[in-house]
Amino acid sequence: MFELIRANNRRAAVLVAAMAALLFVTGYAVGEVLAPGGGLLGTAVALVVWLGMTATSWFAGDKIVLGLSRARKIEKKDHPVLWNVVEEMCVASGLAKMPDVYIIDEDAPNAFATGRDKDHAAVAVTAGLLETLTRDELQGVVAHELAHVNNRDVLYMTLVGVMLGSIVVLADVGTRVLWYGGGRRRTSSSSDRGGSGALIAVVAIVLMIAAPIVAQLMYFAISRRREYLADACGAVYTRYPEGLAGALEKIAGSTTPLHVATRATAPMYIVNPLRSLKGGMSALARTHPPTEERVRILRSLAGGPLSMQRYESAFRQVTGRAVGVVPAGSLAALEEVAARREPTPDSRSRTERVRETTDALWQLQRFAFLACACGTTLKVPPVYRGRTIPCPHCDTPLTSPAAGD
């Protein structure tokens, strides 16, 4: 496992360095376009923008993402099954501190992990996910998310995502100024500078247009690979690849849109929430590997012994690609383990799962649950705190506890 993290870090470091170089070059280009000779100033501005955004994302990135996604933090009593599944996967992955658990009030099934490191992590799942998936499938999804935490994907995706954001912002400012206000200045200055000045300007403009696209493709490439890796780790943690495979199938098969997802947060989810339902996306522009492919790889592992090596060969077989996804150092490091064949029985029907999840959401909104002797349970909104309401079935007066209880 340590090998895996180390190899992952090396690749991530190279990517971060490449992105940083691209960022500074973009800064230089923007500076040069706005005012000849202003390239270095542009680089300095790029550095400041980047440092500011990185500091923000380091200290508050997870809060921003969770807030944007309207995720609510839960306690064990709100949704015991989800809480227990997260605890189980912490034990399986050897994670020392349990991440915070969040629920998003959305019908589309999906999930993501965020945070800075293993001690500051959070897992968020939608209500739709809790309603759709069986316990085994939920376990698979949570294992995938904790694998992201364990492999430190959450930190690197945040850092790289922030750099991508800075490049987009800089290039955007550059193009806008050029388009609306830079015209006069540019004509007067290029006549002063002659041929070489014009050449620099052209190169700078091309860079300004190309940089965001290149940065985005780099970001997508790394995020696709990390999805496969997290699938592999998730299968090893649960010892049951079918759980994750079934979950991916259900999530990708859902046609309900996830309203809280944006282009910035989409790559974090287990299945791309902004996928076009017709599936007409080019391979390079994908943030996630095609789900059918992930499912097929996982299914080909079912019942057999599991290891990173096995996942690697299954990946090559299914995709027909010669280059694998698992870093070479980690292939030999992990021993093979036996997989579970049988699903664990889950007695909860879909109706019961929906009730469990809605109850959790109501509890989060501070509804009071009043049990009447006739068997009815009243769910009373917080505005009725401290008031007495008759039971709709048997007219027994029931009192909602005062606020603060």
Next chain:
Amino acid sequence: MFGGFFFLIFLGLMAAVVVWVIGLYNGLVRLKNGVENAWSQIDVQLKRRYDLIPNLVETVKGYAKHERETFDAVVKARQQAINITGSVADQAKAENMLTQTLRSLFALAEAYPDLKANQNFLALQEELASTENKISFSRQFYNDSALKLNNKVEMFPSNIVANMFNFAKAEFFEIEEPEAREAPKVSF
């Protein structure tokens, strides 16, 4: 002059060997601590299960008074598992026994619809099922750590250092699943 040169090389080699042995030793210590930490994780989950059982037995008793034998078997298996202070293998055996009796207790609940609808029972069932899962996941993690330590203790060259400082191999926490070995019996 020449002798001094060789002496320096000799000293350098000695220093390299010492650094290398220290590295191997520290690696072994890290693995051994890993195994101990993994074992304490299992221990936490086992204790949690001991704590849940009396509550469960009380709840089931309220609905199924006539199943005395099953209750007694569960209570006895729990006490036995708590009292074990021997090797990992003994502990594993007692815990497997407890798992079996708990399964028969849950199988019994199937015959009592009122019990199955009881909120308290359902919550306890989820807690115990999850604790069972955590026990088996922490056992996985423990066995993985034990395998890593044992490989280092047996393999050359780390086995020399392990022998020098008396590093012992860790015992595996095995489970016995009788139904997994026997062919399923079908009766018509």
